[in-house]
Amino acid sequence: MADRTSSSISVAAGRGAIMAVIADLGAYPSWASGIKSIEVGDTYPDGRAKDARLTFDGGPFSDTVDLVYTWDGDAAVHWELVGKGAVVTGLHGSYTLAEGPDATEVTYELAVDVRVPMIGMVKRKGEKRIIDSALKGLKRHVEG
Template identity: 75%
Template sequence: MADRTSSSITIKAAKTEIMAVIADLEAYPGWASGIREFAVEETGADGRPARARLTFDGGPFSDTVGLSYHWEGDDAVRWELVDKGNVVTSLHGAYTLAEGGGGTDVTYELAVDVRVPMIGMVKRKAEKRIIDSALKGLKRHVES
């Protein structure tokens, strides 16, 4: 698996409230930049998405991929690519939540591989941009 890029942010809300927003995949286009569509294809016994199809516009790249989700209560969610797209060949990600004194610390990890050859430093910068944008959008959406 590729190296992961990660970043964290503190959100002034409880883990349950934040995880409810994270689990509402179909609402992502309203607050997560670059996400054009998210369609849940299968839900698990807990009612949360188990499989979904994501369509994104990532600057020079746009693609549609299938993802599988693994939920750990309100502590974490991990996802992985199950249906490759035209550009994305591997994808692993996670949100991990930990309550702290000033709110909940949310860490987003992401590793993406694409068909187009890319220098590691450039790839990590792109992942960092995706992560930071997602975390800021999540914070704005939850705290609004």
């Protein structure tokens, strides 16, 4: 899973406000296109998810998977696949937040492996679609 797809967006809010939205996994279906449901399992003492079961429909990638989360305060969150789905066999993702004077740059990285052979270009296009949709939804939700 060497290839990752990445994109960034500028959000007119501080890191804390943005990370609060990102950390509220249960609310994702209301603003993140393609996320059908998220069930949070265990949480850290601060209430952020340690693990969750995610059901999504991301175009060429549609599945239910189990993820574990690692949080770096309000600077970043990383997630990894721990329970393979019917289609997805590998998944690594992250949000990284860099706060500037007027806005915060939010970068989303994603790498997905699937059981079905897929041309790299098609896979990256699917990842890009998921990333761009999530970033736009995050921006609308935070700034709205």
